[in-house]
Amino acid sequence: MLDILIKGGTVIDGTGGAPLEADVGVADGRIAIVVADVAQEAARTIDAQGLHLAPGFIDPHSHSDLTLLVDPRAQSKIRQGVTTEVIGNCGFSPAPLLGAAVDEVRARTDLLGLEMTWADFGGYVDRLRSPGAAVNVVPLVGHNTVRGAVLGYCDVQPDPAQMTAMQDLVGEAMAQGARGLSTGLFYPPGHYARTDEVVELARVAARYGGAYFSHIRSESDRGLAAVAEAIEIGQKAEIGVQIAHLKLAGYRNWSKIDGLVAMLDDTVRTGVRVGADQYPYHASSCWLAAMLPYWAQGGGAKAIAERLRDPGVRAQLRLDWKENRAEWENRRGVRAWSEVVISEFDARPEVLGRSIAEISEAEGKDPLDAAFDLIAASAGQVGAVW
Ligand SMILES: [Zn+2]
The missing domain is CATH 3.20.20.140 (Metal-dependent hydrolases)
Known part of the structure; x- marks a missing residue:
C-alpha cells in the first residue's frame, strides 16, 4: 500500500521531456511509481486534477x-x-x-x-x-x-x-x-x-x-x-x-x-x-550601503555608519555622485530615486516598501541625505530593491 497517491496531475519530471498525464505514488518517503491510473491503495489520496507535479526545485x-x-x-x-x-x-x-x-x-x-x-x-x-x-x-x-x-x-x-x-x-x-x-x-x-x-x-x-x-x-x-x-x-x-x-x-x-x-x-x-543562475525579474536586492563608492564602504558596518555622520564625508560623496565617477558604478544605472525601494529595516517599519524619492520628500531632505541617513541609522543593515 502506498502512503500517498497523487492522482490526475500533469507530471513535469525535470528531464526536459514532454509533460506526462500520470498518477504519482509515494511510499516510505520516496516516489515509488509514476504511471497513468495507479490501481494501488493509498493511505491518503490527493486529487491533482488541473495541477502540475514536479520534483522539488x-x-x-x-x-x-x-x-x-x-x-x-x-x-x-x-x-x-x-x-x-x-x-x-x-x-x-x-x-x-x-x-x-x-x-x-x-x-x-x-x-x-x-x-x-x-x-x-x-x-x-x-x-x-x-x-x-x-x-x-x-x-x-x-x-x-x-x-x-x-x-x-x-x-x-x-x-x-x-x-x-x-x-x-x-x-x-x-x-x-x-x-x-x-x-x-x-x-x-x-x-x-x-x-x-x-x-x-x-x-x-x-x-x-x-x-x-x-x-x-x-x-x-x-x-x-x-x-x-x-x-x-x-x-x-x-x-x-x-x-x-x-x-x-x-x-x-x-x-x-x-x-x-x-x-x-x-x-x-x-x-x-x-x-x-538568474532571477526572473529585472530588479535586484542588496544592502543600501552598496550604493556607496568603495572608499566609503571600508571597515565594516559600524565604520560605514560612523563615516556617514561626518559632514565632510557627505560633501565628498555628493561631489562623487554628481561627477558620476567610474568607481561609483554601484549606483547600478538607476535613473531615478523612485527606482530604489527600501525592503528591510526593522527599526523603522514606516519606510518599508517606500522609495528613496518618497522618503526624501516626506522627510523634506535631499534624496542622497535621506539614503545616507537610512544607512547611518541602521548601521548598514538596511536592505533595498533596485
Ligand atoms: Zn549576490
Missing part, C-alpha cells in the same frame, strides 16, 4: 544561512516548491567566526534575535542539523567572511602567512561540510582581493571536490570583464564556476547581452564548467 542562490536557524520550516521556500537551497552565497557565510568577522556576523544574528553558538564551520553545520531544516541545504564558505576573519574589512593585501591562514580556513570549512567557495567581489572586503587570491582559495575548494560560486566584481558597466574574471578563476583553479544572479544592470548595459551569452557559450565549448 533547487534554489542555487539563497541567503537563508541565518533565517533557517530562526525558522527551520523554511516556509517561504517550501511553499514555492523549493526543496534544496544553496546557502552562503556572495562571499557571506556565518562561519568561520574569527577576528573582525565575528562582529559582522553578530550584527545580523542580533537583528534576528539569534544566539551565535558556533565558531567554526562545523559548529554552524551542527547547529543547522539540530533540529534540522525542511529543505536540503548545500552550504558554501564565504570569501568575505574568511577574508574578514584574517585581514579585517579594509583595503589590504595578504602577506604569505595571511594567505596560508585563509587557505587553511577554507580547507577546514570544506572538511567540515562546506560544498564550495563563494565570493562577493562586488562587496568589501572581497572587492579588495586580486584575482590570484581567489584562484588560490578556489584551488583549496577544488581539492575537496567543491564548486566556485561568484557574485562577480561588477554587474553593470564592467560586467563582461567581471564574467571573464570568474571564468579565469575556474580555469586556473580547475573548478566548476557558477555565476550568481547573472545580469547586466543599468539600462545602458542591456544591449551587451548577446556578447555575454556568446562569451559563456564559447567558454563551455572549451570545456570549462561554467553555469549561471
Whole structure:
C-alpha cells in the first residue's frame, strides 16, 4: 500500500521531456511509481486534477544561512516548491567566526534575535542539523567572511602567512561540510582581493571536490570583464564556476547581452564548467550601503555608519555622485530615486516598501541625505530593491 497517491496531475519530471498525464505514488518517503491510473491503495489520496507535479526545485542562490536557524520550516521556500537551497552565497557565510568577522556576523544574528553558538564551520553545520531544516541545504564558505576573519574589512593585501591562514580556513570549512567557495567581489572586503587570491582559495575548494560560486566584481558597466574574471578563476583553479544572479544592470548595459551569452557559450565549448543562475525579474536586492563608492564602504558596518555622520564625508560623496565617477558604478544605472525601494529595516517599519524619492520628500531632505541617513541609522543593515 502506498502512503500517498497523487492522482490526475500533469507530471513535469525535470528531464526536459514532454509533460506526462500520470498518477504519482509515494511510499516510505520516496516516489515509488509514476504511471497513468495507479490501481494501488493509498493511505491518503490527493486529487491533482488541473495541477502540475514536479520534483522539488533547487534554489542555487539563497541567503537563508541565518533565517533557517530562526525558522527551520523554511516556509517561504517550501511553499514555492523549493526543496534544496544553496546557502552562503556572495562571499557571506556565518562561519568561520574569527577576528573582525565575528562582529559582522553578530550584527545580523542580533537583528534576528539569534544566539551565535558556533565558531567554526562545523559548529554552524551542527547547529543547522539540530533540529534540522525542511529543505536540503548545500552550504558554501564565504570569501568575505574568511577574508574578514584574517585581514579585517579594509583595503589590504595578504602577506604569505595571511594567505596560508585563509587557505587553511577554507580547507577546514570544506572538511567540515562546506560544498564550495563563494565570493562577493562586488562587496568589501572581497572587492579588495586580486584575482590570484581567489584562484588560490578556489584551488583549496577544488581539492575537496567543491564548486566556485561568484557574485562577480561588477554587474553593470564592467560586467563582461567581471564574467571573464570568474571564468579565469575556474580555469586556473580547475573548478566548476557558477555565476550568481547573472545580469547586466543599468539600462545602458542591456544591449551587451548577446556578447555575454556568446562569451559563456564559447567558454563551455572549451570545456570549462561554467553555469549561471538568474532571477526572473529585472530588479535586484542588496544592502543600501552598496550604493556607496568603495572608499566609503571600508571597515565594516559600524565604520560605514560612523563615516556617514561626518559632514565632510557627505560633501565628498555628493561631489562623487554628481561627477558620476567610474568607481561609483554601484549606483547600478538607476535613473531615478523612485527606482530604489527600501525592503528591510526593522527599526523603522514606516519606510518599508517606500522609495528613496518618497522618503526624501516626506522627510523634506535631499534624496542622497535621506539614503545616507537610512544607512547611518541602521548601521548598514538596511536592505533595498533596485
Ligand atoms: Zn549576490
